[in-house]
Amino acid sequence: xxxxxxxxxxxxxxxxxxxxxxxxxxxVNLLTWSKTADVLKGEAITAVIGHGxxxxxxxxxxxxRLRCARxxxxxxxxxxxxxxxxxxxxxxxxTGHGRNETERELxxxxxxxxxxxxxxxxxxxxxxxxxxxxxxxxxxxxTEHNGWTPVTGPPTKLxxxxxxxxxxxxxxxxxFDIAARSVAQVDLDVLPGLPELLIRGLPEGKAQxxxxxxxxxxxxxxVGFTYRPFxxxxxxxxxxxxxxxxxxxxxxxxxxGLVGLDAIxxxxxxxxxxxxxxxxxLHDASLARNVVVRTTGDLEIDAA
Numbered sequence: 001x002x003x004x005x006x007x008x009x010x011x012x013x014x015x016x017x018x019x020x021x022x023x024x025x026x027x028v029n030l031l032t033w034s035k036t037a038d039v040l041k042g043e044a045i046t047a048v049i050g051h052g053x054x055x056x057x058x059x060x061x062x063x064x065r066l067r068c069a070r071x072x073x074x075x076x077x078x079x080x081x082x083x084x085x086x087x088x089x090x091x092x093x094x095t096g097h098g099r100n101e102t103e104r105e106l107x108x109x110x111x112x113x114x115x116x117x118x119x120x121x122x123x124x125x126x127x128x129x130x131x132x133x134x135x136x137x138x139x140x141x142x143t144e145h146n147g148w149t150p151v152t153g154p155p156t157k158l159x160x161x162x163x164x165x166x167x168x169x170x171x172x173x174x175x176f177d178i179a180a181r182s183v184a185q186v187d188l189d190v191l192p193g194l195p196e197l198l199i200r201g202l203p204e205g206k207a208q209x210x211x212x213x214x215x216x217x218x219x220x221x222x223v224g225f226t227y228r229p230f231x232x233x234x235x236x237x238x239x240x241x242x243x244x245x246x247x248x249x250x251x252x253x254x255x256x257g258l259v260g261l262d263a264i265x266x267x268x269x270x271x272x273x274x275x276x277x278x279x280x281x282l283h284d285a286s287l288a289r290n291v292v293v294r295t296t297g298d299l300e301i302d303a304a
Contacts, residue, residue: 006046011036011055011062033058037065047071047111053099056106072110073137074103076255077123084173084252100127108132117256117277118284138281139258141265146234150267154245158195161244163237163259165230166201168209175250175273175295180214181303182248184221196224200240203230241266251276252297 009029012019023030031039045068050059052075063070078099086092107113107128114135115121121136128134142148162179164170171177176199183197202210211227218225231237241247247263247270254276261278263270272279273295282288295302 009036009040011058037062040066049073050106050110051075053102053106056103060106060109069111070109071112071114072106074107074113074115074120074124074134074255077120078103080123080253081173081255085169104128107134117281119277119280120255139256139261142238142262143265146238148238148241148262148266150265151242155243157243157245158191158193159198159244160195160246160248161198161200161240162248162250163200163240165203166199166210167203168206168213171210171213173252174254175248175252175302176214177217177299178250178252178295178302179248180217180225181299182250184218184223185303186223188222194222194224196226198226198228198240198244200228200237201230202227237262241268244268246270249273249276249278250293250295250302252295254278 007029008027009031010023011031011033013033015023015030015032020030043066045066047069048059048063048066049071050056051073056072059070059072079093079096082092082096082099083089086095103124104127107124108130112135113124113128113132114137115124116137116139118136121134125132125134143150160179160183162174162176164174164176166174166176179199180197183195186195188194199214207227207229214225214227228240241262244263245268247259247268249257249260249263249270249272251257251273252275254273257272257276257278260270260272260276270291272282272292274283274292275295275297279288279292282292293302
């Protein structure tokens with residue numbers, strides 16, 4: 001609705017015909033980074049929005065050239081996630097601190113700072129430690145912005161879905177190993193069929209590596225593992241959700257957790273890590289019971 005009442009421009013490094021088509025559905029105009037400032041020069045721009053260290057630097061340059069305010073969005077907290085991605089603590093500390101310092105620099109020069117969810121909001125507020133107000137932004141439901149409709153009943157198979165970028169270095173961070181161990185330990189005698197773990201998000205060229213990391217976690221269990229590649233295709237992702245009787249989000253650290261939010265929007269039972277922004281939100285809203293699972297980071301404890 002906002003895009004219909006004001007002009008919204010999305011500035012990208014590059015885009016294709018499909019991106020253009022999707023943007024036009026939402027009444028959004030696409031421009032490349034190199035052309036944005038020149039095309040918009042002289043127009044009354046309300047604000048430029050930058051997202052983390054990825055586009056925050058470009059947004060700062062654009063706002064300076066267009067002489068307008070800048071909003072800085074924080075999507076992740078590097079010092080919290082890097083220890084789960086890197087084996088060497090020195091490298092994790094240096095990378096995490098350096099990226100957080102970039103966030104601090106971009107935040108301190110922005111007109112408005114926004115964090116996705118309460119967990120990140122508290123982290124950013126505390127890190128800045130200068131009294132600057134940080135707003136908490138809650139993402140919308142997939143049923144609102146994608147047109148997905150809630151499920152009307154359970155699927156015919158016992159499928160547990162875990163979804164995310166399954167890069168080898170992200171297996172521990174996203175808790176894919178926890179999901180694998182937990183499903184492998186399910187009591188098969190009390191179930192009407194054999195459960196299956198659906199793992200969506202394997203990267204191109206690294207799928208075999210990820211599979212080699214996951215398969216030993218079954219430890220002789222009859223439970224099946226199904227692997228699917230990473231995809232940004234919303235239609236494929238919606239199909240994955242609709243095939244699941246439960247969605248698992250066992251992250252050891254998660255700024256928010258859109259996978260869990262999408263499951264909730266569709267009405268699919270989900271188990272959410274307590275170390276996630278979504279878990280914090282559900283707890284604050286007194287909705288955590290039977291949904292938010294205490295997550296310690298220990299594989300066997302959390303799987304059980």
